[in-house]
Amino acid sequence: MTLMENGQYDFNRIEQKWQGYWLANKTFKTxxxxxxxxxxxLDMFPYPSGAGxxxxxxxxxxxxxxxxxxxxxxxxxxxHPMGWDAFGLPAEQYAVQTGTHPAVTTQKNIDNMRRxxxxxxxxxxxxxxxxxxxxxxxxxxxxxxxxxxNSWFDETQQKARPISELPxxxxxxxxxxxxxxxxxxLAYESxxxxxxxxxxxxxxxxxxVVGGVSERGGHPVIRKPMRxxxxxxxxxxxxxxxxxxxxxxxxxxxxxxxxxxxxSVGAEVDFRIDGRSDVIRVFTTRPDTLFGATxxxxxxxxxxxNQITTAEYKPAIEAYKQDAARxxxxxxxxxxxxxxxxxxxxxxxxxxxxxxIPIWISDYVLIxxxxxxxxxxxxxxxxxxxxxxxxxxxxxxxxxxxxTDDAELCRQGKLCFAGDGTAINSGKFTxxxxxxxxxxxxxxxxxxxxxxxxxxxxxxxxxFSRQRYWGEPFPILHTEDGRVIALDESELPLQLPKLEDYKxxxxxxxxxxxAVEWVNITLPDGTKAKRETNxxxxxAGSCWYYLRYMDPxxxxxxxxxxxxxxWLPIDLYIGGAEHAVLHLxxxxxxxxxxxxxxxxxxxxxxxxxxxxxxILGEDNQKMSKSRGNVINPDQVVxxxxxxxxxxxxxxxxxxxxAKPWSMQGVEGVHRFLxxxxxxxxxxxxxxxxxxxxxxxxxxxTLRLLHQTLKKVTGDIEGFAFNTxxxxxxxxVNHLSRQDIRPKDVIEKFxxxxxPFAPHVCEELWQRLGHTETLACEPWPAFDANLAKxxxxxxxxxxxxxxxxxxxxGADATDEQIQQAALASEKVQAAMAGKQPKxxxxxxxRLVNIVV
RNA sequence: GCCGGAGUGGCGGAAUGGCAGACGCGCGGGAUUCAAAAUCCCGUCCUGGCAACAGGGUGUGGGUUCAAGUCCCACCUCCGGUACCA
Numbered sequence: 001m002t003l004m005e006n007g008q009y010d011f012n013r014i015e016q017k018w019q020g021y022w023l024a025n026k027t028f029k030t031x032x033x034x035x036x037x038x039x040x041x042l043d044m045f046p047y048p049s050g051a052g053x054x055x056x057x058x059x060x061x062x063x064x065x066x067x068x069x070x071x072x073x074x075x076x077x078x079x080h081p082m083g084w085d086a087f088g089l090p091a092e093q094y095a096v097q098t099g100t101h102p103a104v105t106t107q108k109n110i111d112n113m114r115r116x117x118x119x120x121x122x123x124x125x126x127x128x129x130x131x132x133x134x135x136x137x138x139x140x141x142x143x144x145x146x147x148x149x150n151s152w153f154d155e156t157q158q159k160a161r162p163i164s165e166l167p168x169x170x171x172x173x174x175x176x177x178x179x180x181x182x183x184x185x186l187a188y189e190s191x192x193x194x195x196x197x198x199x200x201x202x203x204x205x206x207x208x209v210v211g212g213v214s215e216r217g218g219h220p221v222i223r224k225p226m227r228x229x230x231x232x233x234x235x236x237x238x239x240x241x242x243x244x245x246x247x248x249x250x251x252x253x254x255x256x257x258x259x260x261x262x263x264s265v266g267a268e269v270d271f272r273i274d275g276r277s278d279v280i281r282v283f284t285t286r287p288d289t290l291f292g293a294t295x296x297x298x299x300x301x302x303x304x305x306n307q308i309t310t311a312e313y314k315p316a317i318e319a320y321k322q323d324a325a326r327x328x329x330x331x332x333x334x335x336x337x338x339x340x341x342x343x344x345x346x347x348x349x350x351x352x353x354x355x356x357i358p359i360w361i362s363d364y365v366l367i368x369x370x371x372x373x374x375x376x377x378x379x380x381x382x383x384x385x386x387x388x389x390x391x392x393x394x395x396x397x398x399x400x401x402x403x404t405d406d407a408e409l410c411r412q413g414k415l416c417f418a419g420d421g422t423a424i425n426s427g428k429f430t431x432x433x434x435x436x437x438x439x440x441x442x443x444x445x446x447x448x449x450x451x452x453x454x455x456x457x458x459x460x461x462x463x464f465s466r467q468r469y470w471g472e473p474f475p476i477l478h479t480e481d482g483r484v485i486a487l488d489e490s491e492l493p494l495q496l497p498k499l500e501d502y503k504x505x506x507x508x509x510x511x512x513x514x515a516v517e518w519v520n521i522t523l524p525d526g527t528k529a530k531r532e533t534n535x536x537x538x539x540a541g542s543c544w545y546y547l548r549y550m551d552p553x554x555x556x557x558x559x560x561x562x563x564x565x566x567w568l569p570i571d572l573y574i575g576g577a578e579h580a581v582l583h584l585x586x587x588x589x590x591x592x593x594x595x596x597x598x599x600x601x602x603x604x605x606x607x608x609x610x611x612x613x614x615i616l617g618e619d620n621q622k623m624s625k626s627r628g629n630v631i632n633p634d635q636v637v638x639x640x641x642x643x644x645x646x647x648x649x650x651x652x653x654x655x656x657x658a659k660p661w662s663m664q665g666v667e668g669v670h671r672f673l674x675x676x677x678x679x680x681x682x683x684x685x686x687x688x689x690x691x692x693x694x695x696x697x698x699x700x701t702l703r704l705l706h707q708t709l710k711k712v713t714g715d716i717e718g719f720a721f722n723t724x725x726x727x728x729x730x731x732v733n734h735l736s737r738q739d740i741r742p743k744d745v746i747e748k749f750x751x752x753x754x755p756f757a758p759h760v761c762e763e764l765w766q767r768l769g770h771t772e773t774l775a776c777e778p779w780p781a782f783d784a785n786l787a788k789x790x791x792x793x794x795x796x797x798x799x800x801x802x803x804x805x806x807x808x809g810a811d812a813t814d815e816q817i818q819q820a821a822l823a824s825e826k827v828q829a830a831m832a833g834k835q836p837k838x839x840x841x842x843x844x845r846l847v848n849i850v851v
Numbered sequence: 852g853c854c855g856g857a858g859u860g861g862c863g864g865a866a867u868g869g870c871a872g873a874c875g876c877g878c879g880g881g882a883u884u885c886a887a888a889a890u891c892c893c894g895u896c897c898u899g900g901c902a903a904c905a906g907g908g909u910g911u912g913g914g915u916u917c918a919a920g921u922c923c924c925a926c927c928u929c930c931g932g933u934a935c936c937a
Contacts, residue, residue: 210933252855252932259854262936284937297937339935369936376937382852383935458936577931614931651875653864657857658930665863668875678890723865726874733874795870800918802870840917845869850917 007686009677011641015759019121027775028123032551033566034077040567041068042546042606044575044583045083045130047538048109049090053116054623055631055649055661060574060612062646063655063721065122067572069755070716072123073779079567080123081549083130084110088538089200089216092470095502102470102502106133116633120642121758123775130548132541133470137548139493140558141540142475144590147597148187149476149486153235160186160235160596182484186232186593187464189484193301194463196224201504202467203228205537208582223325226508229465229474229534233589237261237457240588248608250656256580262458267442268371269451271296273308274347274356280304283370283456286380287445288437290352291426292398293375294388296359297341299367300324308359310345317342317361324363339364339387350375351450352441353427362387370456378416385416399434400424462586464537467510469502471535477521479529494531510534542583543590546570546605557599564600569607577611584609610719613658615649620660631661643757644670650721650756672729673760676753679736680746680764688767695742702786704734705745709782712752721756728753743768748780795846796821798830806847814841821847 022028041064046057068080084106091102091109110131117124130137151160166184168177182188194203199219203226208215233240241261244254266285273280280296298305300321309317320342341362348359364383365374378388379397388395399421401407409415420434429437445451465474473494475487487494497518502511512533513519519531547559550567554560584606591605616622617629624630636645647669653659682689697705708731715724731749735741747768754761754774765774789810794817796804804826808817818839821827827849834851841847 255855256932259933264936266937282937286937364935364937366936374937381937383937386935456936580932651863657864659863662863662876664876668863672875674890722863723874726865729874793870797870797918805870838917840869842869842918846918848869848917 007681007683009674009681009683009760011643011673011760012638014763015119015121015637015642018759018762019118021762021773022121022123022775023118023126025773026127027773028080028125029127030079030125031077032563036075036077038079038567039068039071039076039572040079040570041071041572042080042549042570042574043082044573044579045085045542045545046113047085047088047090048106048113050094050105050109052109052112053633055633055636056576056612056615056623057117058120058633058645059615059649059655060576061117061120061122062649063610063612063719064572064574065646066650066716066721066755067719068123069758069775070779072775073751073755073777075778079128079549080125081128081130082117082122082124082126083128083545083549084113084132085538085542085545086110086131086133087471087536087541089468089470092468092502095470096504099500099502101498103133119634119637120646123758128549128552130545130552132545135493135495136553136555137541138472138495140548141472141536141544142487142492142494143489143558144544144594145187145472145536145540146475146486146489146492147593148231149185151186151593151597152184153186153232155235158239160593162597178483186235188230188232189227190230190461191225191227193223193225194228195221196226196508197221198506201506201508203463203465203508205463205539224508228463229532231462231464231589233462233586234457234459236589236592237263237459239592240459240585243588243592243604247604247606249606250609250611253577253580253584253609253611257585260459260581260585263455264457265453265455267445267451268454269351269375269445271348271351271357271375273304273359274349276308278304278307280348280359280373281371282373282375283454284375286377286438287441287451288423288426288429288432288434289377289380289398290350290375290441291423291429292377292379292396293350293357294378294394294396295357295376296348296373297362297365297376297384297387298359298373299365300361300363301367302361302372305344305361308344308346313343313345317344320361339383339390341387341391343391351445351448358393360387360391368460369458379410379413380416380418382416382418396425398423398425462589464540465534466537467504467508468535469496469499469504469511471537472540473512473535474532476532477523477529478532479523479527481527485529496535539583539586543587544594546587547594547600559599561599561601568600568602568605570605571607573606573609574612575609576614580611611656613654613656615652616658616660618661618663623661631663636666640666640670641673641759643673643760647673647725647757651725653722655719655721669725672732673757675732675736676757677760677764679732679741680750681767689741691739692741692743692746692768694744695740697742697745698738698740699790701735701738701742701745703789704731705748706782706784706787709748709752709780710784710787713779713782716755725756728756750774751777751780789844792844794821794844796824796827797846797848798827799850800848801830802846803827803830810844814843817841817843817847821849 043061043064068078072078086106091105094105095102150163152163152166154161163181163185166181168180172180195209196203197214197219200214204214204221209221213219214221241258241263244257264285266283267287268281268283269287270279270281280298341360344359344361346359347356350357376384378384378395380399395413397410399417401410401417401419401421406415406417410417423429423432423437429441442453473496475492475494477485479485497515499511499515501514504511510533519533522528547564550563551559587605591600594600595603617627619629621627621629644666648666651669680688680692708727711727712724750761750764751774762774791807792810793805793807795802796806804824806820806824808820818841831851836849836851838850
């Protein structure tokens, strides 16, 4: 063994040696079933970018690896896999520039990132590696899409069912029937204004547009009507909301999802249009303010706009509509937004009091929410107030705030009050409190046939197609006669065609349209058809990857039913908070569909979720190439070793907090590992130190050992890795000062350090005389009695100020402690002869004497 | 604007309502060395004092409590998310 020649802590050689050992021996291969209890630890798998691993990745991966190694030692059958979310824009952008097939770039990036990840010594079962772009994986992503396509949502049962079970009304013609069915599929085509990003040459989901620009790249996004595939996620709004309750996620992430789903309860009210027979339906959460509705606003895209506009206002309305249509989302949501609008010339009748109120159009009313029309109550809605003020529309106060100052301001028309209060100017409802009013008026509207209780969600259906090359092709055909048909499951997978030119077009025609031979096919019955040329978004693959890990090569199903039954749910999921709404919501949605159809046996996939915090640059700024503060993990591993890297990332601070990098901090933990090494090995000879030998530990050492075992165990369970490491530092500081280092004390210590710094611990374990890896050794148990201090030092306070310290036996009674405290000269001086009124003894901390 | 989270030494951070600053970094001093690196030892919240010690101190102002970094109220700052959702 060449390593023995050198007594120094030669981390590079040690780490390579053990990484080789683990791979060669398949140390972390996970059996599909076992008598042991299971534990599934999942990392958010990375996109294999050309830039390689970022120091942010190993943070979550190290945390999950510590838990995995710990749980194995605690006797669990641990599933801890890794894979690649490998479809997506960067590889394709590179293809556009260089003509290199994205599969080539992707493979290269994967190989590099796998090397990087393996260089950190994570205990993944590499036999379960998955890659979302593998044809064997794509097949099942397409298969799940077909499940969406071939399912409908049964509202009464609140679950998806096969489309074959859809009740179809009688008397429909063949075409009507097909249309009816298509309107109920959970995957459907829609021709609607979408977020089109000219720079990326693709449409984006609402979730991918942030502040009017694309989330990736920050390019402008405009609204443009296009034919798109949608997934009916809105059907699952209520279940996605309910499902959050039982999950062990941070409240803040749950809240983000709740807000994104955005449930609001109110009423739909019909306003008759003056001089016409039809009505405009509005949604409001404040039906109690109906008496204060002084005008209506409908979205420019509302279907009644043309019909109700009077001849006089036609040109102005036309102009406004065109203006609104041209505006990008950025313009519409511009921060310095100024309300705009146009009167239609038409009037509506307020159903509660018969008042004629003008109907306007404005782009502050969104066609995609509620009914695309509102009743405007300027006295009690900020937006309406702003609009009414600008266009000099009447403002009628109908809610009196409880606060008298606010009430006065309101009366003067200086305050727009949106809170709850008492009704005024509201006919027979005057005097009611807001919540009571809401209930009564909703019932009244229902009785009069004017409206009804309604629930709305902010969540929209998920725009699921992209005009890009590097994604899963849809298993869909469009026939010459305009029918949409799905491939049969037996025809999967549908492979991407090879292309010369990957460039997206400005017209929005997808690159796949250029693969003429691939696109045009003739069905067995002679019908000509074209393949769908859109592809699926990157989210598709990550929606179900956690299932494939359980059964990565199954050719007959995405996952074997028994296997998912054993492994689900995921016991611990670690990843960045940036996926709080996107990936986690989509993925839960897919899981629920698979649950409804009987392919998985839990309602939710991710039982516990932890979001690691961001690692900032040494300058406390977000790491970025332009700031020049990016830390390269390869370099850290080369200079200090993987164990130091792992240990440092865990020592920086709490896992969930954002924290800045410090190379000096890396050196600090590296010195700690050096000390650990020298605690066992003679650096001169490379031999085990003479002091490391079978011996009885002295009392202090034994106590500290057990305190450390206890602290580290508890801290791993609580994900407080930073404090676990400081306890181990305290232990090493102590033991390094002892000449005799009892071997079994050292061994127990090496075992508890091993999840954190596995390479050096394996090496020490071997040098301590073991022939097998320590990965399967049982976790050392602590003895609470041995961990207990014999004597405790307690502070003595007089009136809350510390005056002295006393040392008492660990099992001293409160009376004994009180006496010892009162006996102190300093305490007596501080009491100045007064009698104690009350003596509070808090073992083992302090005594407080109140005089 | 709204919704989260956080403000503690020179820095990262620690502290079931119970001795604020564990552990690490940095810094100062010493040992070792021809010298340095490495290593080891001592010190290191602030103010005053040679010292023992005294006083102050967890963003700001109030409150609850024998006792508050921790709980309550009001405010300030920073970070993250979000954006006319009626």
